[in-house]
Amino acid sequence: MSPPTADDTVDDPVRRDFLYIATGALGATAVAAVVWPFIDSLNPAADVSALAEVEIDISDIEVGERVTVMWQSKPVFIDHRTPDQIDAARLEDVDSLPDPQSDEVRVQRPEWLIVVGVCTHLGCIPLGQRQGDPLGNWGGWFCPCHGSHYDTSGRIRRGPAPTNLIVPPYTFQSDTTVIIG
Structure with a gap:
């Protein structure tokens, strides 16, 4: 071979x-x-990823007080609701609302309401000191730009806004700490 x-x-x-x-x-x-x-290169930058979650100490927020924190460059309203505000939000006839949603669905703990503070109409920032039309003051937020009114659960009650204030993803890490994001 x-x-x-x-x-x-x-x-x-x-x-x-x-x-x-x-x-x-x-x-x-x-x-x-x-x-x-x-x-x-399509992944978010490190500074953007750092803003994905924000840890908030809620131990200093008194009952009836509202604070605004920033999350992903948006204001987030944290409302430590009073028993009267909780009762007002829970006694509502949900079916009569423009965007029907019960208070129980919008909160994890009744005394804490956490919503993104951007009006769902055109992106304005509503006033959160219980302002608004005296004939329809639902104790929530009022957007002076176009007249949208929100109640103590952040639900739209009157005005051009099509939906309720958005509830961001959040978890209670403890009784005094909440993580948004």
Whole structure:
């Protein structure tokens, strides 16, 4: 038997298949190495990721007090509601509201209401010191730009806003700490 020649190895199907697979794998790796930096650039920047969650100490917020904190560059209203405000929000006929939603669905703990402080009409920031029309003062927020009124549960009561104030994702880490985001 004579040693293999160059012509014999070119026609060897096993070697040819191996070369095709190796070339394809190498090409796929090269494409992935070039494309990955572009895909990775679509991830949020470190400063944006840092704002994804905010931890708030709520121990100093007195009953009946409202505070505003920033989360993802948006104001978030934290309302430590009084028993009267909770009762007013829970005794409402939900079906009569423009955007029907019960108070129990909007809060995790009855005494704490946490909503994004941006009017759902055109993105204005409502006033949160229980202002508004004396004939329809529901004890919530009032957007003076277009006249939207919200109650003590952040639900739209009157005006052009189509939906209730948005409830952000949040969890109570303890009795004195809430994490928004």
